[in-house]
Amino acid sequence: MGSQSAQFVQAPLVLVPSCQRVLGRHPFHVVGQKYVDAIRLAGAVPLMVPGASEAELSALLSVVDGVLLTGSPSNVHPRHFDEDVLDERLPLDPVRDAWTLPLIRAVVERGIPLLGICRGLQEVNVALGGSLHQAVQGQPGHMDHRADEALPVEQEYGLAHAVAIQPGGVLDPILRGLDVRQGDEVMVNSLHGQGVKRLAPGLHVEARAPDGVVEAFSKPGGGFNLCLQWHPEWLAASNPVSLRIFEAFGQACRAHQAIRLGLAAPA
Template identity: 45%
Template sequence: MAYPVVLVSADVRHDEGHDWHCAASNYLNAALNGSRAMPLILPSLGPALDLDSVLDRVDGVLLTGSRSNVGPELYGGEPSEENGPYDPARDATTLPLAQRTLERGIPLLAICRGMQELNVALGGTLATEIQTLPGRGDHRAAVSDEQDVRYGLAHDIAVAPGSCLAVTLGLPAEGGSARVNSLHRQAVLDLAPDLMADAVAQDGTIEAAHPRDSAGWALATQWHPEYWVASDAASARIFTAFGDAMRDYRSRRENAGRTG
C-alpha cells in the first residue's frame, strides 16, 4: 500500500546569499519511519500559496518545531531582541495552514513551535521567555554539544483523563503521566477557545492540547516526540496514531472520489 503524504512546514534560513526553505531531518525521519508517511516540505511563501490546492493532494500536516518564535505582534505582544529570532514568512504560511487543515478535517500533528502556531491561529496568546516568569520552571534545552543530552527526557507531565493524548498513549481512564523533553522559551499563555489542554507540566505550563471540535485527528505537543520516536514508547505511539489517522483520511478521501 502506498504511503500517505504528509505536508511538513518549513523554516526560512538565510545562507550564502539565499533564502532556504527547510525542515530538520528529525521530523522527516519520524514521519517516514514513525508514521510510515511520505514527507513533503511546503515552502513558506505565505499568501502566494494556494493552500487548498496543496491540501487536496495530501493526507496530513506536520507543523514542526524551530529555533525561531512566533511573532508577538500576531497575538498582541511586542517583538524584542531577547525573544527572537522570528520567521515572519513561516508565520504567514503556517497560521492559515493550521486553520485550513482543521477546517477540512485533515490530520494534524503540531510540535513545539507548531503548537504555538496552532494556538495563535485559533486566537490564543503566548508567554515569551517563560523561564523569567514567577513560578515557572526553565524549559530550555540543557547546555550541551550532544543532541541526545539536549533532547533528553527532562520532566513529567500530567495527562488529562480521556484526552486525545491519553487515548493516544493508551493511558487508563483516570489519566496518567509521561516523561518528556523540553527545549522551548515560549509557551501557551491563554489557550485558544477552540483548544482543550491535554497535559500540563508541574509548573502549570500547558504541554499538549487538541481542538474541541475538529473533524479529524489533531494533537499538539510542546515537547519533541520526533527525536525519540525510534526508542521511546510514548513518542512512537504519537507518530503511529498520526500515521493511522492519515491512512484513514486517505481511504475516506479516495472512496469519496470514487463515488462522487
C-alpha cells in the same frame, strides 16, 4: 471502489512547512531530518512546502492526508497576539508565520489530521486566537523549559520532566497501557522558551508540566489533531511514547486518505 483498487493506494502524503534560513549569503527553505524520519516512521511520505498562496494552499490540501508542524529555533512573531518583541536577540521567521497561520485554520476547518510540535503547538494556539508567554522562565512559579545548548545533543534532548496527562482527550488513550507511563504521567524532553499564555477558545488541554505549563492540547471536533510542546520526533523509533503518537498520527492520515480516495465512507 473495490479491494483491487485499494491495493494500489500509496502511503499518505504529509505536508511539512519549511523554515526560512540564510545559509552563506542566500535564503534557503529547510526542514529538520528528524521530522522527516518521524513522518516515515508513521508510514507516510513527507512533502516539504516552502510556502503557499491562498490558491496553492487549497490545491495542496486537496491532495495531502496530514500536516506536521515542526519545531524551530525561531519564535512566532508576537505581533500575531498583539505584543511587542520582548527579546530582539531571539530569531523570528515572519515568512513561515505568514502562511502557516492561515494554513492551520484551513486544516482544522477541513478536518485534516494535524500534529504540531513545539513551535507548531505555539503556531496553532496563536492561529486559533490564543497568546504566548515569550519567556516562560520569566513567569512567577514557572520552570526554565529551555534547552542547555552547551550539553551534547543526546543530553540536550534527554528526558527532562514529567507531564500529567489529562483525562477525556486524545493523548490519554494513545498512551494507555505503556510500561513507561506511571499513573497519569510520562517523562518528556524540554527545549522551549515560549509557551501557552492564553489558550485559544475551544482547545482542550491534553497534558501539563509540573509548573502548570500546557504541554499538549487538541481541538475537539476538528478531526485528529494533537499539539505537543515537547519533541517526540527525537529518536522516535526507540521511544515508546513517541512511537504511539506517530502510529496514531499515521493511522489518522491513512483513514483520511481512504475517505479522500473514496475507499471508505466518512465517519
